[in-house]
Amino acid sequence: MEMVSTTWETPPAGEDASGPNFLNAVAIIRTTLEPEILKSQVIRSIEARLGRQRTGSKNAPRTIDLDILRVDNQRFDPQVWELPHLALPLAELFPDLSNPESGETLSQAAARLRTSVSVRPRPEVAWHVNS
DSSP states (O other), X not given: OOEEOOOEEEOOOGGXXXXXXXXXXXXXXXXXXXXXXXIIIIXXXXXXXXXXXXXXXXXXXXXXXXXXXXXXXXXXXXXXXXXXXXHHHHHHHOTTOBOTTTXXXXXXXXXXXXXXXXXXXXXXXXXXXXX
């Protein structure tokens, strides 16, 4: 792991918006695994060991949710421009990354989204980085 963002607390979204707030962070990792293998063999295993139980609802409360946002410096999840829990931590690591459709940078998207949703940095929630 090379870099980790600040942890951000964001409210739940979607149809299960009544649940607890979420803690969100972004980490940059290097791997030779293909995204599908990384997700199925590594990410799902980590989530299961940390108590994640998948339900029919994509936005249900959960102990952990790991996502792949970028692969080989290419945007992988187009929702990063509209979801504070993705944009804010990712903007710390890639502030000048531009939306190819609008030209908006991630730092601009993060600033825009901070005005529409109650979010707060949680620097006391630290992630251990092993090189």
